[in-house]
Amino acid sequence: MHLSIEENDKEALLGKLKIANLKFQQTYPGDKPDRQAVHTVYGGANLFKSDTCIRMGEIALKNLQTYAPDFITLGKVLKLEGHEELPDSEKKAEKLLKKLEKADEDKRKREPGWLSYAVYNKIIQKLRTEPVEDFRIDFEDGFGNRPDAEEDETAVAAARELANGMKNKTISPFIGIRIKPFTEDLKNRGVRTLDIFLTTLLEETKGRLPDNFVVMLPKVTIPEQVITLIRLFELIEKKNKLVPGTLKMETMVEATQIIMDDEGRNPLMRIIRSSEGRCIAAHFGTYDYTASCGITAKYQTMDHQVCDFAHHMTKVALGGTGIFLSDGATNVMPVAPHRGDDLSEEQLEENRQSVHNAWRIGYNHTMHSLVNGFYQGWDLNPAQLPMRYAATYNFFLSSYDDAVFRLKTFVDRAAISTLTGDIFDDAATGQGLLNFFLKAMNCGAITEQEALATGLTVEEIRSRSFYKILHGRRGKKL
Numbered sequence: 456m457h458l459s460i461e462e463n464d465k466e467a468l469l470g471k472l473k474i475a476n477l478k479f480q481q482t483y484p485g486d487k488p489d490r491q492a493v494h495t496v497y498g499g500a501n502l503f504k505s506d507t508c509i510r511m512g513e514i515a516l517k518n519l520q521t522y523a524p525d526f527i528t529l530g531k532v533l534k535l536e537g538h539e540e541l542p543d544s545e546k547k548a549e550k551l552l553k554k555l556e557k558a559d560e561d562k563r564k565r566e567p568g569w570l571s572y573a574v575y576n577k578i579i580q581k582l583r584t585e586p587v588e589d590f591r592i593d594f595e596d597g598f599g600n601r602p603d604a605e606e607d608e609t610a611v612a613a614a615r616e617l618a619n620g621m622k623n624k625t626i627s628p629f630i631g632i633r634i635k636p637f638t639e640d641l642k643n644r645g646v647r648t649l650d651i652f653l654t655t656l657l658e659e660t661k662g663r664l665p666d667n668f669v670v671m672l673p674k675v676t677i678p679e680q681v682i683t684l685i686r687l688f689e690l691i692e693k694k695n696k697l698v699p700g701t702l703k704m705e706t707m708v709e710a711t712q713i714i715m716d717d718e719g720r721n722p723l724m725r726i727i728r729s730s731e732g733r734c735i736a737a738h739f740g741t742y743d744y745t746a747s748c749g750i751t752a753k754y755q756t757m758d759h760q761v762c763d764f765a766h767h768m769t770k771v772a773l774g775g776t777g778i779f780l781s782d783g784a785t786n787v788m789p790v791a792p793h794r795g796d797d798l799s800e801e802q803l804e805e806n807r808q809s810v811h812n813a814w815r816i817g818y819n820h821t822m823h824s825l826v827n828g829f830y831q832g833w834d835l836n837p838a839q840l841p842m843r844y845a846a847t848y849n850f851f852l853s854s855y856d857d858a859v860f861r862l863k864t865f866v867d868r869a870a871i872s873t874l875t876g877d878i879f880d881d882a883a884t885g886q887g888l889l890n891f892f893l894k895a896m897n898c899g900a901i902t903e904q905e906a907l908a909t910g911l912t913v914e915e916i917r918s919r920s921f922y923k924i925l926h927g928r929r930g931k932k933l
Contacts, residue, residue, distance in 0.1 A: 483775035485883040486890050488919035490897045491779045492589035492629045493847050495738070496834045499597040500613045500632075505620035508627045511837035512586025518789065519578060519841040522810045525552075530571025532811045533818050535849060540567035574848045581844050581899050586837075588898070589629035592617070594648050595636070595673050606644065610651040618659035629667040631705070636674035637683055645672075646687060653702075657695045664701065669735065673707045674743070678722070678729035681706065685731055704733050709740025711747045714768050723772040734778065737769060738833070741783030757783055757820040757832075766827060775883075782824040784833035789813035789842070814842050821846035830894055844898075851900035854891070862888040862909045866928070885921035893919060 498507065523529040527548050530538045542548045555563055555572045563569045592613050594606065601609075613632075620626035632652055635645035649670065656664070672684050681704070688702040706726060708714070716722045727734050744765055745755040756762075762783070769780060790813075791806035798806070817839055824832050825846065834843055865888055892909065893916075895901045906916055915924045 484777050485775055485886055487777040487779070488886065488890060488893055491831055491894065493830065493894075493898045494832055494834050494840075494843050495589040495591050495629075495781060496587050496627075496837075496840075497591045497593045497597050497633065497784070500592045500594045501598060501609050503592045503613045503616055505616045505623060506625045507616075508587040508590055508620075509625050511840065512582050514837040515586055515840035516579065516582040518810070518838040519582065522789075522807055522814075523575070523841075526568065526571045526575035527551075529575050529845065530568065532814060533845060533849075535571045535574065536853060537567040537570055541571065570849065570852060573852055574845055577848045577899055578841050578844045582840065585628070585899075586840055587627040589631075589667075589831075590627045591631050591633045591671055592652075593633045595633050597633075603644070603647075606648060607651055610648050611655050614652045614655035615659055617665065618656055621660060621663070621665050626665060629669075630665050631669035631671055633671035633673060637672065637680040638674060642683075649687065650691065653691055654695070657697075662695060662697065664697075669703045669705050671705045671707065671738070673740070674709060675706045675726060676710050676712045678726050681726055681729045681734065685729070685733055688733065700733065702733065703735050704730060705736040705738055706730075706734055707738050707740050708765060708769055709743035709747070711744070714765050721768055721772045723769060724776075727773065727776065727778060736779040736781060737773060738781040739765065739769070739783045739829075741833075742786065744783075755786075757785060758823045763827070766829065770828065779831065780829055781831035781833070782829040784835050785817045785820045785839065786835070787813045787816045788836045789817065789838045790836070810838075814845075817842040818846045822850065825850040847898055848900045851891075851895040851898070855895070855901065855905070858888070858891045859908045862892070862911075866910055866924070885925060889916075889919075889921045889924075892916070 496508075496511065504510075519529075523532060525548065527541045529535070530541050542551055551566070551568055552572075555566055555568060558566065563572070566572075594610070598606070598609070617626065617630070632649070634649050635641040637645055670684070670688075672681065675681060684704055688704075689699070691697070692699055692701055708723070713723060713726065714721060723737070727737075739762070741757050741762060742755050745759060745761060748761045750759060750761060766782070773780065789810045792809050793802040793806050821832060821843055824830075832843070834840060862885075865885055889911075892901070892906045896903060896906060896916075903913065903916060907913065911924065915927070918924060
C-alpha cells in the first residue's frame, strides 16, 4: 500500500488536533454522574430552624393523606396512566389494593392501577425518610429588605440553627444560603450577610461546613458579580483556614440580559468561567424572568413560551459542561381556603377541589420541566412536595422499560465493538443513558436491583461512570 502523506507530517497534524480535542473535552466533559437533587426548597431565613426539613415532611405527608387518602384518588386527580380503569366503588378499590399488595412486580405491572399504586407508595416513603433533598436559607425574596440590624441578627440565628441541624442530623442532604444580589444597591448587604453567616457557622462547628453546601448568588447579569463572590470566598477561606476551593456557588438565570447581552451574545458560559470552577449549578427564576420580559402576573407561569426559550438557550449554552440546571417554581400553593374543625360539606368539597387543582398545576409544571430535560426545580411550600415526587416518580417509572432497552442495547454494542483510539464519544453517549438510572435511584423512583435489568453489575452501577464500564467490558472482550 502506498501513502502520499509522510508519517512525520501526519503526526504533526494529528498532534495539533489532539490539543484542540483535549481542550474541547475539558470545556465540555459531559453530564456529571454526581447526585443532583430533584428540587430546592427556598425558605425565608427568619423562619429557618434546625428541624425545618423534618417538619416540612410532616406537613407534606398530612396534606397528601388528607386530600388523597389512597392511590386511586391520586391516580384519578392526576390522570396517571391507567386511571380510566381504576374502580369507583370502595369494595372494588379494596379488592384491587389486596391484589396489588400480594402480586410480585411483574404481575403488578399488568394491573391498570400499578403506576398509581407505585407512585403513591413511593411518595409516602420519601416523605417519611427524606422529604427535602435540598434547602436554601433565603435572605433574598423569601426574606425581603429589612433593617440591617435585623438581617444581621437573622444571619447569626440561622447559622446557629444550621449548626444544630448538622449536630442532630436533621438537615437535608443538600443545603445552602441565598444572599442578596451583587447589584449596586444591594452588594454591601449581600457581602455582609454572607460574612456574618459563614463566620458564625464555622465558629459553631469548629470550621466544618455541611455536606453539599452552596452559596446562591441571584440576579447575576455580568461576570464581575461572580468574580467578586469568588474573591470573597478566597478571603473567607483564608480567614477560617478552609481548604482553598471549598466554597461553591450557584447562579440564577432570571434576567433577559443573562440570555443575551448588549452585544447579542449569550453570556452564560463567560459567567460560568468567571467562577473559576466554583459554580456548580444555574437555577431559573420564573417570575423575575417573565417580569423582565414584560409578562403580566396572571401569565407568569413555568410553562410560558418565554421560559421555554430561556431554558433552551441555557441548555445550548451550558450543555455538556457538567453544570446542573434547575427550573423555577410554581406559585399556586395546594393550601385549602377553609380552615377549622367544623367545616360544612360544601367547604370541605371546596378545599378538595382547590388543593386538587393546585396539585394538577404543580404536577404538570414539573412534568413539563422533566420532559424538557430539567431534572430539578424549586418548591416554596411543603404542600408542594407530594406533587414534586408524584411527577418525578411518574416520569422515571413510565420511562423505565424503554430506558432499560436502550441502555442494555448500547452497552452490548459498545462492549463488542473494536477498540480504536479514543472512546470519549461512546462514553459520553452511554453516560447520558446511565444517568437516567442514577437519577431514578437517587430520588427513590427505582431500586439498585431494578437497575440491574440493564445488564450492568452492581459494581458497574456504583462506579457511576460509563467510561469505566466501557473500559472494563472492552478489556474483557479483547
